[in-house]
Amino acid sequence: MIELRGLTKRYGDRLAVDDVTVTVQPGVVTGFLGPNGAGKSTTMRMVLGLDRPTAGTALVNGKPYAEHRDPLRQVGALLEARALHPGRTARAHLQSLAATAGLPKGRVDTVLELSGLTGVAGKRVGGFSLGMGQRLGVATALLGDPATVVLDEPVNGLDPDGVLWIRTLARRLAAEGRTVFFSSHLMAEMAVTADHLVVMGRGRLVADVSTAEFLRRAGGDGVRVRSPRAAELAALLAGPDITVESAETGVLLVRGVATEVIGDRAAAAGIALHELTAVQASLEEAFMTLTADDREYRTEEQPA
Amino acid sequence: MTTTLETPTRPSTAGLLRGEWIKARSLRSTWYVLAGSLVGMVLLGLLFTSTAGDGGPGGNGGGPPSVDFAQPLTLALAGYNLAQLALGVLGVLLVTGEYTSGTIRSTFAATPRRWPVVAAKAAVLGGVVLVTSTVAALASYAVGSAVTDGMPGLGDDGVLRVVLGTALYLTAITLLGSALGWLLRSTAGAVATLFGLVFLLPILGNLLPADWGPDVVRWLPSSAGGSLLRLTTTADQFAPWTGFAVLVGYVAVGLGAAVWRLGTRDA
Numbered sequence: 211m212i213e214l215r216g217l218t219k220r221y222g223d224r225l226a227v228d229d230v231t232v233t234v235q236p237g238v239v240t241g242f243l244g245p246n247g248a249g250k251s252t253t254m255r256m257v258l259g260l261d262r263p264t265a266g267t268a269l270v271n272g273k274p275y276a277e278h279r280d281p282l283r284q285v286g287a288l289l290e291a292r293a294l295h296p297g298r299t300a301r302a303h304l305q306s307l308a309a310t311a312g313l314p315k316g317r318v319d320t321v322l323e324l325s326g327l328t329g330v331a332g333k334r335v336g337g338f339s340l341g342m343g344q345r346l347g348v349a350t351a352l353l354g355d356p357a358t359v360v361l362d363e364p365v366n367g368l369d370p371d372g373v374l375w376i377r378t379l380a381r382r383l384a385a386e387g388r389t390v391f392f393s394s395h396l397m398a399e400m401a402v403t404a405d406h407l408v409v410m411g412r413g414r415l416v417a418d419v420s421t422a423e424f425l426r427r428a429g430g431d432g433v434r435v436r437s438p439r440a441a442e443l444a445a446l447l448a449g450p451d452i453t454v455e456s457a458e459t460g461v462l463l464v465r466g467v468a469t470e471v472i473g474d475r476a477a478a479a480g481i482a483l484h485e486l487t488a489v490q491a492s493l494e495e496a497f498m499t500l501t502a503d504d505r506e507y508r509t510e511e512q513p514a
Numbered sequence: 515m516t517t518t519l520e521t522p523t524r525p526s527t528a529g530l531l532r533g534e535w536i537k538a539r540s541l542r543s544t545w546y547v548l549a550g551s552l553v554g555m556v557l558l559g560l561l562f563t564s565t566a567g568d569g570g571p572g573g574n575g576g577g578p579p580s581v582d583f584a585q586p587l588t589l590a591l592a593g594y595n596l597a598q599l600a601l602g603v604l605g606v607l608l609v610t611g612e613y614t615s616g617t618i619r620s621t622f623a624a625t626p627r628r629w630p631v632v633a634a635k636a637a638v639l640g641g642v643v644l645v646t647s648t649v650a651a652l653a654s655y656a657v658g659s660a661v662t663d664g665m666p667g668l669g670d671d672g673v674l675r676v677v678l679g680t681a682l683y684l685t686a687i688t689l690l691g692s693a694l695g696w697l698l699r700s701t702a703g704a705v706a707t708l709f710g711l712v713f714l715l716p717i718l719g720n721l722l723p724a725d726w727g728p729d730v731v732r733w734l735p736s737s738a739g740g741s742l743l744r745l746t747t748t749a750d751q752f753a754p755w756t757g758f759a760v761l762v763g764y765v766a767v768g769l770g771a772a773v774w775r776l777g778t779r780d781a
Contacts, residue, residue: 259626260619260780281623282623287623292616293615294616295617297611298537298540299540302540305540306540307624309530310530310624311525311624312526312529
């Protein structure tokens with residue numbers, strides 16, 4: 211479990227992390243979303259005790275990270291891609307950390323196997339592809355068999371096979387009762403992997419909700435209806451808590467009514483329907499809507 | 515991942531030292547530098563001693579006044595100048611390599627209190643370099659003795675102190691490099707600063723006025739530590755062990771400052 215209480219980090223006059231209070235629960239995969247510069251990595255570094263907070267606290271499994279006597283068994287982290295010495299072999303990299311943390315020798319082979327690196331364990335990391343480097347980073351994070359796993363952009367540079375591996379791994383770690391906290395800017399990946407979302411924008415907490423709720427809140431689900439008598443149907447459906455939009459002639463986007471209701475009413479009125487589709491807002495759209503004011507870097511014109 | 519660790523294990527001092535040893539030995543550059551220093555030192559000593567008296571500096575008494583070129587022992591060990599350069603860079607690299615590669619985050623994640631990492635690195639590095647440079651110094655002396663007639667015996671006054679002192683001096687310079695690496699975190703910056711301290715400042719110091727210049731120069735790390743490598747010291751120089759204590763003091767201050775900075779700075 212990760213508990214952030216009023217966590218704040220200031221660099222000069224810039225607030226990188228601004229009074230963030232959130233609890234990351236064990237047993238579920240928590241996605242950490244936010245545009246570049248939102249403060250995600252800084253937050254993760256503070257959780258690991260690498261950066262000291264300007265104010266507030268970050269507790270991991272009940273204590274500040276640095277107060278754990280066996281930190282690698284408490285938290286395993288992948289903080290940035292390729293934080294590896296190019297001249298060292300994958301095995302030596304893991305062995306040095308295993309020795310430092312007092313872990314049994316077998317752990318090195320276990321995580322090498324788990325990350326599919328057994329065959330290249332004796333090769334120097336300098337020759338690794340980005341994806342292999344990421345796998346070794348994940349292997350490093352899991353070395354101590356930690357109760358809490360923190361992964362910063364783990365799918366970056368991975369091929370589809372690797373992305374699937376991370377997704378399966380994250381879900382399995384959560385199912386084992388561990389706390390899994392991972393960031394990504396790939397919304398689609400988050401939508402299928404994360405149960406819960408923590409969203410940051412410009413250092414502030416924007417949302418701390420379940421993935422389903424996040425999608426709903428952001429304008430959420432609707433029904434796309436195409437009919438030659440769209441205007442008549444729109445009038446028929448109007449009511450409290452129901453919105454009907456028409457972006458193009460003959461097409462309606464209806465919110466607040468189920469597809470069945472729309473179909474039945476249209477049939478009762480004798481209105482022909484050419485399309486009746488339930489649409490779910492993408493995580494991407496939801497994210498854009500929520501963080502519209504919180505993006506630090508943006509282009510002048512947002513794509514439609 | 516479904517298997518949990520059966521035996522509860524804890525980080526320990528021995529484990530930390532073993533971890534740093536694995537880090538040092540798993541880089542080829544460590545072995546290249548150690549082997550290069552050893553071989554280079556012995557070969558240079560052989561060159562200087564075997565050519566002494568053939569019109570070289572040993573024969574005509576030229577060169578800087580601070581070096582006693584007529585003394586075969588000094589000539590046999592003169593390769594330490596090259597070795598201190600290489601070993602000092604090794605000291606820098608084993609630290610800055612963690613920063614340039616980013617492994618420092620894993621290192622501090624495993625040892626959040628940080629100062630034990632500085633101590634363990636210094637201990638491992640110091641141990642490895644002390645062994646290597648002791649072998650190099652003894653080998654240089656042996657090779658020099660074989661090719662010159664005038665070499666004083668190991669039992670003669672101060673000779674063993676000079677030979678083993680060379681190894682102690684090289685170890686201290688290596689740790690000075692390590693301290694600069696922690697403080698500056700940049701390979702180029704730390705190497706340049708180390709060279710400036712060890713090589714440049716003594717040369718510039720010689721340009722100072724004669725009435726107070728030597729009082730400044732003898733406090734420089736390489737000049738103070740270098741007293742240990744002389745059979746006889748002049749009034750301008752520290753006594754051998756006093757001078758070495760001054761050098762050790764610089765190393766202690768450097769490592770202490772590194773520990774303090776690590777405690778206040780984000781990794």
